[in-house]
Amino acid sequence: MLGLNWGYQVSDRYSVSINLHERLVKPKSLSSYKIPLDSVDGLVTQLSLIEPDVVIHTAGITSIEVCEKNNELADHVNTRFPINICKACKQLGIPLVHISTDNLFDGTIPLVNEEHSINPLNYYGVTKARAEEGIMDCYSDVLIIRTNFFGWGPTYKPSFSDAIINALRQGKTLSLFEDVFYTPILMSDLINTTHELLENGHRGVFNVVGDERLSKHAFGCKLANIFDYDITLINSGRLKDMKALTTRPYDMSMSNEKVTRLLGRSIGNIDAQLVRLKQEENLTRVRAIHEIDSLR
Numbered sequence: 001m002l003g004l005n006w007g008y009q010v011s012d013r014y015s016v017s018i019n020l021h022e023r024l025v026k027p028k029s030l031s032s033y034k035i036p037l038d039s040v041d042g043l044v045t046q047l048s049l050i051e052p053d054v055v056i057h058t059a060g061i062t063s064i065e066v067c068e069k070n071n072e073l074a075d076h077v078n079t080r081f082p083i084n085i086c087k088a089c090k091q092l093g094i095p096l097v098h099i100s101t102d103n104l105f106d107g108t109i110p111l112v113n114e115e116h117s118i119n120p121l122n123y124y125g126v127t128k129a130r131a132e133e134g135i136m137d138c139y140s141d142v143l144i145i146r147t148n149f150f151g152w153g154p155t156y157k158p159s160f161s162d163a164i165i166n167a168l169r170q171g172k173t174l175s176l177f178e179d180v181f182y183t184p185i186l187m188s189d190l191i192n193t194t195h196e197l198l199e200n201g202h203r204g205v206f207n208v209v210g211d212e213r214l215s216k217h218a219f220g221c222k223l224a225n226i227f228d229y230d231i232t233l234i235n236s237g238r239l240k241d242m243k244a245l246t247t248r249p250y251d252m253s254m255s256n257e258k259v260t261r262l263l264g265r266s267i268g269n270i271d272a273q274l275v276r277l278k279q280e281e282n283l284t285r286v287r288a289i290h291e292i293d294s295l296r
Contacts, residue, residue: 001151001153001154001157001159002058002099002149002187003018003056003058003059004018004025004027004154004289004292005151005152005153005187005188005191005285005289006056006058006187006191007027007030008027008030008285008286008288008289009187009188009191009192009285010191010195011029011030011285014053015031016030016031017030017031017032017033017050017052018030018031018032018033019032019033019034019035019046019050020032020033020034020035021034021035021036021037021038021059021081023156025154025292026292027288027289027292028288028291028292029288033046033050037059037081037084037085038076038080038081038084039084040084040087040088040091043084043085043087043088044088044091044092047088047089047092047094048092052094053094053095054094054095054096054097054198055085055089055094055095055096055097056096056097056099056194057081057082057085057096057097057098057099058099059077059081060077060078060081060082060099060128061073061074061077061078061124062101062124063124064103064122064123064124064245064246064248065245065246067122067123067124067127068122068123068124068246071123074123074124074127075127075130077127078124078127078128078130078131079127079128079130079131079134082098082131082134082135083131083134083135083138085098086098086134086135086138086139086142087138087139089139089141089142090138090139090141093141094141095141095142095143095198095203096135096139096141096142096143097142097143097145097194097198098131098132098135098142098143098144098145099145099147100128100131100132100144100145100146100147100205101124101125101128101146101147101148102146102147102148102182102183102207102209102252102253102254103120103121103122103124103125103128103248103249103252104118104119104120104125104128104129104132104146105117105118105119105120105125105249105252106119106120106121106249107121107248107249107250107251107252108251109251110181110213110251110253111183111213111253111254111255112207112253112254112255113207113254113255113257113258114146114204114205114206114207114258118132121247121248121249122246122247122248123246132144132205136205140203141203142203142204143194143197143198143202143203143204143206144204144205144206145190145194145206145208146205146206146207146208146209146254147185147190147207147208147209148182148183148184148185148209148252149184149185149186149187149190150184150185150186150187150277151186151187151188151277151280152187152277152280152281152286152289152290153289154289154290154292155290155292159187160184160216160219161223161277164176164220164223164224164234165223165227165229167233168224168227168229168230168233168234169229171230171233172233173233173234173235174220174233174234174235175234175235175236175237176215176216176217176219176220176234176235176236176237177215177216177217177237177238177239178215178216178217178218178236178237178238179215179238179239179240179250180215180216180239180248180249180250180251180252181213181214181215181216181250181251181252181253182209182213182214182216182219182251182252182253183207183209183210183211183212183213183214183252183253183254183256184209184210184214184219184270184273185208185209185210185267185268185273186210186268186273186274186276186277188276188280189210189267189268189273189276190208193208193259193263193267194208196263197259197262197263200262200263202262206258206259207254207255207256207258207259208256208259208267209253209254209256209267210256210267210268210269210270210273211256211260211266211267211268211269211270212269212270213253214270217234217236217237219270220234221234222270222271222274223274223277226271226274226275226277226278227274227278
């Protein structure tokens with residue numbers, strides 16, 4: 001989802017190569033290749049052929065439940081793959097952007113900054129924390145982006161906002177957590193901000209998130225208002241009542257003060273981002289993403 005959005009959004013500025021490991025798709029107007037993320041030598045060979053100016057790693061297993069039930073798979077994809085890519089980039093001297101998560105902390109403190117101690121509550125967070133540690137130990141020419149994004153995804157990989165929109169359009173009720181907080185960012189803003197950091201020579205760990213801390217329920221209500229859907233279809237739920245779910249933080253919010261200070265601008269409030277989400281739906285690049293079918 002993120003890789004496709006990234007490729008289409010910057011294709012007017014850069015020559016983009018989408019490199020795929022497991023899920024194979026054929027994005028229109030973008031070059032795509034199969035790449036062996038489980039082999040450093042294979043990555044070096046493939047990247048030597050492509051000769052990229054920068055590698056942006058967006059792949060991962062983001063389901064907390066899947067990671068908890070299959071630790072080996074989570075380790076393989078979320079930890080070993082990015083470290084392999086990092087080793088290959090180091091051999092070739094290519095800058096690397098690694099997309100991390102906001103699930104690295106225990107959720108007891110709101111709006112954590114980049115210096116806050118990592119303390120993941122579930123195996124997904126553990127694998128992402130290990131990836132960050134391995135990458136930083138391996139290579140210095142790296143930008144690690146901690147984030148939580150929303151936007152338009154392909155049919156086989158809907159985003160959180162997609163799931164809400166699809167339910168409301170069909171007149172279905174849904175329940176969203178009122179006790180889980182985060183700082184979401186529109187994908188297009190995440191992409192633009194990351195490139196701005198790259199182009200200004202910044203490296204290290206950055207929280208690239210929205211300006212506002214809000215609950216998942218508040219996010220859904222704001223989305224319904226912007227899209228003019230029936231807000232009464234959205235019910236309040238509580239994570240603390242969901243005993244069957246894997247343990248996860250109640251507060252995933254992160255401070256973007258470091259990024260806004262370095263770039264000299266705000267990232268943007270959630271209302272403005274949701275307005276742009278609505279405007280983006282009919283863009284050519286978003287329609288192209290909607291039309292992509294997974295070949296595997």
